[in-house]
Amino acid sequence: MPTPTPSPDELLVFTGSYTPDTGGNGAGLAAVRFAPKTGSLTDEPRVSPVPVSGASFLAAHPSLDVIYSTNESDTGAVSAVVRQDEEVLSPLGAPVSSGGANPCHLTVHPDGHWLLTANYGSDTMPGSVAVHRLDTDGRICELTDVAVHEGTGPVAGRQESSHAHQVLVTPDGRFVLATDLGADAVFTYRLDTGTGRLQRIAVNRTRPGSGPRHLAFAxxxxxxxxxxxxxxxLTCHRYDPDTGTLAEVSRVPATTVPDVANQPGGIVASPCGRFVWVTNxxxxxxxxxxxxxxxxxxIGEVPSGGIWPRxxxxxxxHLLVANQHSGTLAVLRVLPTGALSRPAPAAHVPSVVCTLAL
Structure with missing residues (x-):
């Protein structure tokens, strides 16, 4: 986004949280200040919160001062917010139906013309991937396609139907991938950037009961x-740029902590390609x-600085960790070895689940 950060020593970090109407006690879309030199956060308001309902994931437009948010509920929607200057956020139009239930992830196509959303689904509605056209000012316009997923898995209570959890454009820009936790699969699509329609290319099956949540590319x-x-x-998949398909090559446990029911959440790969980090x-x-x-x-693992790091x-x-159940946003310094420092005092952000640094 073209607006400069407040100062060379400070970054603005936008936070997304569950709101009272979606089972949390957060503000929706808010912001904290982050000082990379010291690794410190302050939740002193710089930007007035915007009451986006169920703001479970945020994404930025590649060339405009616009932020997009999921509105995670059974009557799913997506919202756009425009950043008018360093300290003012305003809704850019009303929320628009996401084309499915419980949207939990979204991304903007690199050309800036399309918004892609992963709808987790509900008891009565399967997971899906939706496409919206974006206007020249970043406003969310008509729904151009909804690709509904099929499939189930062996884990009772979690895999009775498909549950899309992430949608992203491959690094080469040729394909769209959508993970599906319920179907134990990653769906490959090609987006027609003229019509906004998705063409399914492949269904990449993962191990039964694995429940792929998020991908991070090398x-x-x-x-x-x-x-x-x-x-x-954590599973390593080889990506074929000619077919857009994935093939498993290895996997490892996400945590070494014994005797704990664990669910990996966020995953990040380093720009140098040497390290991968995951929340547990x-x-x-x-x-x-x-x-x-x-x-x-x-390499090792450290406390997340709260409860239920998502x-x-x-x-x-640094790694910014959104601890949902404790309502804390923690900072971990990345050491040259890829190991992590222990968290410094965290900022209080109720029901925080995601961040977006600009």
Whole structure:
């Protein structure tokens, strides 16, 4: 986004949280200040919160001062907010139907013309991926397609139907991938950038009961790592740029903490390609891994600075950890080895689940 940060020593970090109408006690879309030199956060208001309902994931337009948010509920919607200057956020139109239930992730196509949303689904509605056209000012316009997922898995109570959890454009820009926790699959699509329609290219099956949640690509795009929520593993997949398909090559446990029911959440790969980090909900840690060929080697894990760490973002040499149940946003410094420092005092952000640094 073109607006400069407030100062060279400070970044504005937008936070998304569940609101009272969606089972949380957060403000929706808010902001904190982050000082990379010291690793400190302050929740002293710089930007007035915007009451976006169920703001469970945020994404930025590639060239406009516009932020997009999911509105996670059974009557799913997506919202756009325009950043008018450093300290003023205003809704850009009314929320628009997401085309499905419980939207939990979204991304803007690199050309800036399309918003892609992953709808988790509900008891009565399967998971899906939706496409909206974006106007020249970033406003969300008509729904151009909804690709409904099919499939189930063996985990009772979690995999009775499909549950899309993430949608992203591959690093080469050729394909759209959508993870599906309920179907144990990653769906490959091609987006027609003239019509906004999705063409399904492949269904990449993952191990039964793995529940792929989020993907993070290696910088060169050759591999992608998945955080597998239901099997508490990280899987390395080889990406084929000609077909848009993924093939498993290795996997490792997401945590070394014994005797804990654990669900990996956010996953991040380093820009240098040497490290991968993941949040562990249950163990309440962030684990660090070294990339060795096509395998991940555990470096260690540290406390997440709260309870139920969900969102994870790499910002200026630090990891920002959104601890949902404790309502804390913690900072971990990334050491040259890829290991992590223990968290400093965290900022209080009720029901925080995601961040977006600008």
């Amino acid at each position: 910088p060169d795009g050759a591999y992608a790592w998945s955080a597998d929520e239901l099997s508490s593993t 909900r249950g163990a309440d840690t962030v684990a660090a891994f070294r990339v060795t060929g096509t395998s991940l080697q555990p 969102g994870l973002a790499l910002v200026a040499g």
